[in-house]
Amino acid sequence: MGRPPCCDKGVKKGPWTPEEDIILVTYIQDHGAGNWRSVPTNTGLMRCSKSCRLRWTNYLRPGIKRGNFTDQEEKLIIHLQALLGNRWAAIASYLPERTDNDIKNYWNTHLKKKLMRKLQAADDHQAALISASGRNSYNSISKGQWERRLQTDIHTAKQALCEALSLDTKPCPAPPPLPPANTCNYASSTENIARLLQNWMKKSPKLPRRREISSGSSGSNVCSDTTTESPASAEKKFFAARAAKVEFRMDSDVTPELSETSFLQEESKPSSGAPVPAPALSFFETWLFEDVGNGGVGDLVDLPLSDAPDLFQE
DNA sequence: AAGTAGTTCAACCGCCATCTA
DNA sequence: CTAGATGGCGGTTGAACTACT
Numbered sequence: 001m002g003r004p005p006c007c008d009k010g011v012k013k014g015p016w017t018p019e020e021d022i023i024l025v026t027y028i029q030d031h032g033a034g035n036w037r038s039v040p041t042n043t044g045l046m047r048c049s050k051s052c053r054l055r056w057t058n059y060l061r062p063g064i065k066r067g068n069f070t071d072q073e074e075k076l077i078i079h080l081q082a083l084l085g086n087r088w089a090a091i092a093s094y095l096p097e098r099t100d101n102d103i104k105n106y107w108n109t110h111l112k113k114k115l116m117r118k119l120q121a122a123d124d125h126q127a128a129l130i131s132a133s134g135r136n137s138y139n140s141i142s143k144g145q146w147e148r149r150l151q152t153d154i155h156t157a158k159q160a161l162c163e164a165l166s167l168d169t170k171p172c173p174a175p176p177p178l179p180p181a182n183t184c185n186y187a188s189s190t191e192n193i194a195r196l197l198q199n200w201m202k203k204s205p206k207l208p209r210r211r212e213i214s215s216g217s218s219g220s221n222v223c224s225d226t227t228t229e230s231p232a233s234a235e236k237k238f239f240a241a242r243a244a245k246v247e248f249r250m251d252s253d254v255t256p257e258l259s260e261t262s263f264l265q266e267e268s269k270p271s272s273g274a275p276v277p278a279p280a281l282s283f284f285e286t287w288l289f290e291d292v293g294n295g296g297v298g299d300l301v302d303l304p305l306s307d308a309p310d311l312f313q314e
Numbered sequence: 315a316a317g318t319a320g321t322t323c324a325a326c327c328g329c330c331a332t333c334t335a
Numbered sequence: 336c337t338a339g340a341t342g343g344c345g346g347t348t349g350a351a352c353t354a355c356t
Contacts, residue, residue, distance in 0.1 A: 015324070015350090037341065053342070054325070089344060104345075105323050 012046040016055050020045055024052055025060055033061075058101045065097035069106055077103055078111060 016024075027043045033056060036049035045052065058064075069077070073095060080091040088100035088107075095103065 013326070034342095050342075051325075057343095058324075086345065100344075101324075108346095109322060 010046065011040070011048040011051070013051075016047075016059075020047065021055070021060060024055060028056060028060075058099045061099075063097060064099060064102075066102075069098075069110075073098070074111065077107060078115070081107060081111075 023043050023045055024039070027039060031042070036053045039045065039049055039052045040047055047055075076094060077091060080094055084090050086104075086107075088104040092098055092100040092103050
């Protein structure tokens with residue numbers, strides 16, 4: 001026999017109302033995040049536990065930064081997407097103030113198109129060169145380009161792996177500015193609830209699309225929901241995130257195509273989620289550490305973007 | 315002002331790994 | 336050990352919004 005069912009039928013769907021938000025926030029303030037299956041029953045919310053978790057992690061959780069992505073964030077996302085594929089949760093671990101959903105949306109609505117345009121423009125330019133020269137210069141150009149890109153890709157991969165592995169000496173990847181432990185439950189919940197109410201009042205009856213409800217939500221009370229977890233659980237997550245970082249395309253044959261299109265990979269469960277074989281990892285680690293001696297790991301953001309930085313400029 | 319097309323993003327869906335009775 | 340629930344993730348959808356005609 002398994003566990004009892006988590007949510008019964010008759011659960012409510014659709015946009016969350018401010019009342020529901022308040023109930024959920026209040027409950028999490030009192031009990032902490034986690035044990036989602038008990039949330040609907042204990043709060044009386046007619047929502048499935050999954051929906052509660054999603055609402056909390058993607059919207060109500062303190063420390064979520066909303067609004068436009070900065071150039072730095074954008075570049076970091078592009079880098080990480082090239083490295084990790086569409087592993088939004090892993091990517092989000094590098095941007096603690098952004099949710100995986102936000103990053104995913106931003107990628108799908110902005111970055112992918114942007115990069116497509118750039119790539120298209122580059123292709124057009126290349127085609128123009130070919131037709132202008134009247135000879136087949138494409139191969140030499142493209143070969144030179146992908147070789148350089150490949151080199152950059154490898155370099156970037158090494159940097160990322162190095163960062164992942166060097167976590168042993170760091171407390172946390174891209175550590176978010178955590179508030180004092182005792183404020184982490186939901187430090188500013190009162191404030192947040194007040195804001196919820198305020199916005200609710202302001203809003204007309206036809207509610208949803210409440211983007212501003214938690215917008216600007218106090219950068220001061222940044223705290224990840226892992227702070228409400230047991231250390232063991234947090235540690236588990238940490239290692240999972242770390243594993244995800246290490247698990248990048250080590251098993252793939254590096255080809256020009258891969259290098260060229262890494263950022264456009266549609267179906268990128270890169271490596272199809274296949275775990276990295278230990279021998280490959282140790283080889284990689286060895287290779288990596290041989291190289292790390294000269295300088296260590298800088299911020300990913302500061303890495304050169306591919307071989308064509310202009311690709312990412314507006 | 316009204317209609318239409320394009321964009322954004324919150325929320326849902328389905329799958330998978332893990333957990334637990 | 337097993338069946339089934341849970342939690343987490345990535346893909347997708349569709350309502351709300353915005354820009355354009």
